[in-house]
Structures are given as structure tokens and as C-alpha cells.
Amino acid sequence: MNIDIGNVLIDEAEPGLDADSLETLDERVREAHQRIADGRAREEFGYAALNLPETTDPDAIRQACTEVEDSETILTVGIGGSALGAATITAAIGDDETGHYVLDNVDPARTNSVLAEIDLAETAVHVVSRSGTTAETLANFLVVREAMTDDGVDWTDRTIVTTGDDGPLRSLAKKHELPALDVPDGVPGRCAALSTVGLVPAAIMGCDIEALLAGGEAGAESLAPSLFDCPAYAYGAVAHALDQQGAGVNVMMPYAEGLESFAEWFAQLWAESLGKEGEGQTPVRALGATDQHSQLQLYRAGPRDKMVTLVRPENRESLTVPETEIPDLDYLGNTDLGRVLDAEFDATEASLADAGCPNVRIEIERLDAHGLGRLLYDMQAACILAGELYGVDTFTQPAVEWGKRAARGLLGAGETAEARAVADKYCRRIE
Numbered sequence: 076m077n078i079d080i081g082n083v084l085i086d087e088a089e090p091g092l093d094a095d096s097l098e099t100l101d102e103r104v105r106e107a108h109q110r111i112a113d114g115r116a117r118e119e120f121g122y123a124a125l126n127l128p129e130t131t132d133p134d135a136i137r138q139a140c141t142e143v144e145d146s147e148t149i150l151t152v153g154i155g156g157s158a159l160g161a162a163t164i165t166a167a168i169g170d171d172e173t174g175h176y177v178l179d180n181v182d183p184a185r186t187n188s189v190l191a192e193i194d195l196a197e198t199a200v201h202v203v204s205r206s207g208t209t210a211e212t213l214a215n216f217l218v219v220r221e222a223m224t225d226d227g228v229d230w231t232d233r234t235i236v237t238t239g240d241d242g243p244l245r246s247l248a249k250k251h252e253l254p255a256l257d258v259p260d261g262v263p264g265r266c267a268a269l270s271t272v273g274l275v276p277a278a279i280m281g282c283d284i285e286a287l288l289a290g291g292e293a294g295a296e297s298l299a300p301s302l303f304d305c306p307a308y309a310y311g312a313v314a315h316a317l318d319q320q321g322a323g324v325n326v327m328m329p330y331a332e333g334l335e336s337f338a339e340w341f342a343q344l345w346a347e348s349l350g351k352e353g354e355g356q357t358p359v360r361a362l363g364a365t366d367q368h369s370q371l372q373l374y375r376a377g378p379r380d381k382m383v384t385l386v387r388p389e390n391r392e393s394l395t396v397p398e399t400e401i402p403d404l405d406y407l408g409n410t411d412l413g414r415v416l417d418a419e420f421d422a423t424e425a426s427l428a429d430a431g432c433p434n435v436r437i438e439i440e441r442l443d444a445h446g447l448g449r450l451l452y453d454m455q456a457a458c459i460l461a462g463e464l465y466g467v468d469t470f471t472q473p474a475v476e477w478g479k480r481a482a483r484g485l486l487g488a489g490e491t492a493e494a495r496a497v498a499d500k501y502c503r504r505i506e
């Protein structure tokens with residue numbers, strides 16, 4: 076993976092950085108790198124995520140999938156980091172034959188639609204929850220289990236569980252002797268893509284999970300005490316510095332259809348890790364070239380409050396655009412769709428620079444298992460580095476708990492002050 080920060084350093088960039096500010100920043104990167112290295116060595120909570128390429132056991136994952144390895148469909152039941160990593164990996168490198176469906180919301184219309192579409196007798200169900208108590212995940216699991224029973228499918232034959240040491244899911248797995256994998260110790264869900272949490276669907280699909288981990292390992296080996304020697308740290312440091320200069324929004328805009336879900340995964344990683352004590356940069360999910368035709372107007376001509384991260388593989392599949400007799404379109408004839416996409420990328424990058432919108436280019440050699448593993452790892456390292464620079468607790472997410480307590484109270488799981496607060500809402504309806 077490489078990163079080009081040139082369009083952050085040009086005079087036009089507003090906000091922007093200069094060579095002196097990068098040198099000053101590099102001193103802080105050196106300190107942060109040491110803190111991260113120490114945290115990894117001691118396998119401290121959160122920092123342990125950067126050890127996953129070594130600590131994840133692909134054989135244990137394959138072993139757990141043995142009974143369902145020939146499934147035509149995989150159904151992931153999880154939410155947040157317990158679903159986004161798996162979805163990102165199969166969207167980027169999965170095969171088209173095996174469908175991967177993700178139930179990461181509790182919209183009955185969606186769950187009904189998925190259950191109507193898949194053959195549960197040919198589906199591997201992977202239920203993932205680090206805590207084992209997430210209401211959305213458990214509600215969906217209970218619905219899926221009932222649907223399997225109604226279809227005459229023994230759910231215990233087709234269900235794998237990945238969860239913590241305790242909680243309802245672990246108890247269920249023990250009671251029914253389900254194949255059960257452990258969530259990695261000391262790793263928040265949003266940093267667990269390169270582990271049991273994210274790799275089961277890819278393993279069932281026959282993806283090269285060892286290559287994913289090798290890509291992560293390459294990222295681990297790239298970590299260095301200077302941002303000038305480490306793409307991941309350069310990205311984290313530059314994003315933080317731009318935020319401090321007013322770029323409170325980070326538009327993650329991959330130019331590869333297979334990376335659309337990656338932008339969602341990045342959004343959780345960046346928001347849930349850095350959004351604390353009034354700090355944090357707002358991630359926006361976008362897709363190139365598609366969103367040039369929906370959001371680019373704002374990025375180029377709107378407030379100077381954002382940076383744009385452009386991601387692409389240096390090597391793409393090819394698909395020739397046929398010659399055409401249509402006047403004015405001959406320039407498209409005999410070109411290649413990948414060439415068109417890269418021209419759009421280059422044009423958008425230059426357009427943003429021309430308008431003074433700071434933008435960073437991230438490139439991976441190709442969108443394969445190794446390239447994706449490296450990208451996921453480096454974004455995690457960048458986020459952890461940024462967390463050190465912000466001085467926040469990168470690995471917890473206390474702000475999400477209020478809403479959980481309110482929802483539980485509203486659903487009758489016990490009286491909560493939060494649920495009472497919901498009832499006190501000030502209403503002003505406009506019909």
C-alpha cells in the first residue's frame with residue numbers, strides 16, 4: 076500500500092499542511108509509534124488488534140466451518156464490527172457463486188426478504204457478537220432459528236457462533252454443542268476483521284484467508300517510527316492534522332465497486348474510535364466514480380471543512396468498450412472501463428486540488444486478498460495512531476450505551492432512566 080499526500084501540501088490546499096508542520100508532527104508520530112509498539116508487545120486491549128495477522132489461526136476457522144463448507148449461502152447475523160468486516164471482505168474478494176447475506180439491522184422487511192430469498196437448508200448461519208448480548212443480533216438470530224425449524228432444518232447443523240467467553244450466545248453454543256469460535260482477546264469488534272469475527276464467510280467461500288493475513292502482516296512490518304517511512308502512520312497523522320486545521324469531515328471515496336462496503340467499515344472504525352470528548356473527524360462514505368454525480372459538487376464547492384480520501388487498486392480487471400458509430404462518443408470506443416474509471420479518479424483528484432480541497436491518494440497493488448488485508452490493517456494502524464495524537468481512548472465506545480439502555484427499557488427489559496427520558500420528549504409535530 077502506498078499513500079500520496081501531495082495534495083495536502085500544495086499552497087492551494089485549505090485546510091492544508093506544510094513541510095514544517097509535517098516535521099513537527101513526525102516527532103509526535105515517533106512517540107505514538109513507541110506507545111503502540113509497547114501496547115502490542117504487552118497485548119494490551121486495543122493494541123492487540125495490530126497483532127491479529129500473527130495471532131489469528133486460519134485452521135481453527137476452517138475447522139469450525141467443516142460441516143457447512145459446501146453451503147451455497149452464508150448468512151451473517153451480527154451488527155457493527157461483528158458484521159462489517161465480514162461484509163467488506165466478501166464484497167471485495169468473495170466469489171459470486173456463494174451468496175453472503177448480512178442481517179445487521181432489525182428491519183422486519185429486510186429480514187423477511189432475506190429469509191424468503193435463501194434456502195436455509197443450504198445456508199451457513201454465522202452468529203457473531205463479542206458481548207453475546209446485542210439485542211439486534213439476538214433478535215435476528217431467534218427469528219432465523221425459528222425459520223430454520225419451520226423449514227424442517229436442524230439449525231444446530233448449520234449454525235456457527237463467534238462470541239466472548241460468557242453470555243447467552245456462549246451458553247447456547249455449549250448447550251447445543253455448536254461449532255464455536257472465540258472473539259480475539261483484547262480486540263474491539265471494529266478492529267477484528269482479520270480474525271474469527273471477519274474471516275468465517277470468506278473461509279466458507281474458499282477465499283485465501285492466509286493471504287488476507289499475510290497482507291495484514293505486511294502492514295505490521297511496515298510500521299515505523301516516522302510518518303515518512305510508514306504509509307499507515309502518514310495517513311493517520313495527516314488526517315488528524317487536517318482535522319485540527321478545520322477538516323472535520325473525511326470523505327472515504329474508494330474507486331472500486333468491491334470497496335463500497337470498505338467505506339462503511341472505515342466509517343465505524345474512524346467514528347467509533349476517534350469520536351470522544353468533543354474530538355473526532357466525521358467519516359463520510361462515498362464511491363467513485365458514482366458519487367462524482369451526487370456529492371462531488373459539495374466536496375469541491377462547499378465549505379472548506381473536509382478532506383477526501385481516494386482509494387484505488389493500481390491494477391484492475393479489464394473490459395473493452397466497443398467501437399461506436401454514435402457521433403461524439405468515438406473517444407469511448409476501444410478504450411477500457413478500467414481506464415475510464417482511472418481517468419475519473421485522476422480528474423476528481425485534480426478537481427479537488429484545483430479547488431483547494433485537501434485530498435489523499437491511497438493505492439494498493441490490486442484488490443486481492445493480500446491487498447485487502449494490507450488495506451484493512453493499515454487503516455486500523457492509521458486510526459490507532461490518530462487516536463494517540465487526539466489523546467482519546469481509541470478502543471472503547473461508552474457513548475453508545477445510553478441508547479442501548481433506553482431501548483432495553485422501552486422493550487421491557489427493566490426500568491431505565493434513559494427509557495423515561497424518551498417518554499419525556501418535547502413534541503412539536505408538523506402535519
Ligand SMILES: O=P(O)(O)OC[C@H]1O[C@](O)(CO)[C@@H](O)[C@@H]1O
Nearest residue numbers: 155156157204205206209264475
Ligand atoms: O459484537 P457485539 O458485542 O455484538 O457488538 C456489536 C457492535 O456494537 C458496538 O458494541 C456498539 O454498540 C460496537 O462497538 C460493536 O462492533
